[in-house]
Amino acid sequence: MPASDGIPLAEFIQDQFELIDWNELRPIIGELDAKSRFFQAQLRPAERLETLTRADWNELLAHIFAIRKHHQVLAADDERCLPSAVHDLLYGENPDLSERLNAFLAALDVINPEIGVDLAGEFLHFTFPDRYWLWARWMYNAATHTGTLPLLMDGDKELRGATPGETYLQVGRAIVMVTQVKDAEWLFHGGLTDAPLERPFAIDTFLAASYGAYLYGITAWRLTREFHKVLPPLPRLIRRLLGLQVEKRTA
Structure with missing residues (x-):
């Protein structure tokens, strides 16, 4: 998605936003909350990690979009590598989050570093x-x-950060910036949610919808209308990006 294409990116996103049925996206927030509760039940408190089996870890990894096709290979590399790395990432004594994230990636040097970033996030x-x-x-x-x-x-x-850990901190600052601008006010005031506990998942949904809006806009601009129709519906695309299970629909 190069910005050098000479395409009015903001206009594409804004035009597509006007076509989105936001009521269709609100259920996604609840699904993300359920996903989070599943992670919390498996990974909190720290002692819980000691009881997880390989099947438990595979089930966790199956909820992560980027790793779904690789989770069995990852688990087979070293049964103790991922659990200990996750423990130190979430509960490590080092107070510097960026350093804990870098250590997590170093511990999982058997996998693609980019996949490791997705896992950590x-x-x-x-x-x-x-x-x-x-x-x-x-x-x-x-x-x-x-x-x-x-x-x-x-x-x-x-x-940009000098390390993945520093970049993670920069991403956090950027999320605050883009969700506090006037155009995103509807997120938390009668829009996607007005519940404080759902705010993180409304942000996830907004960012995924922004990605989809650009994807649909740029595809419609470059390609024919017929080809544009092969793209999945926006709610389904968002669910895929966020690692949510997509219901199979009968014809």
């Missing part, structure tokens, strides 16, 4: 949604400088 956010934020590659891919946040911020200058 999901474990942090859905275990402690009131404390940590989501970071996934569709939000910001530091390697390609693309994603939802660069689109909303007109570039990624303020997102």
Whole structure:
């Protein structure tokens, strides 16, 4: 999603927002809350991690979009590697979150570092949604400088960090910036939610909807209307991005 295409990105997103039925997206917030409660039941308190089986870890990983196709391979690499890495990420003694995240990625050097970033973001956010934020590659891919946040911020200058851990902190600051502007006020005032405990999941939904809005807009601009129809409906796309189970519908 290069910003150098000469395409009015903000206009694309705004035009697509006007076509979104936000009532269709509100149930996603409840589904994210349920996903978070599942993570919390498995990963809180710290002692709970010692009781998890390989099947438990596979079930957790199955709820993460980026890892679904790889979770069995990941679990087979080292049964103790992921549990200990997650424990230190969530409950490590080091007070510096960025350093804990970097250590998590180093512990999982057997997998693609970009997948490791997605894992860290999901474990942090859905275990402690009131404390940590989501970071996934569709939000910001530091390697390609693309994603939802660069689109909303007109570039990624303020997102770049020297390490993945530092970038995670920058992503958190960026999320605050893009959800406090006037255009996003409806998020928490009669829009997606007015419940404080649902605020983190409303932000997730908003960012995923922004990604979808750009994707639909740029596809319609570049390609034919017929090809545009092959894209999944926005609620389904959002559920995929956020690792939610998509119900199978009969024809």
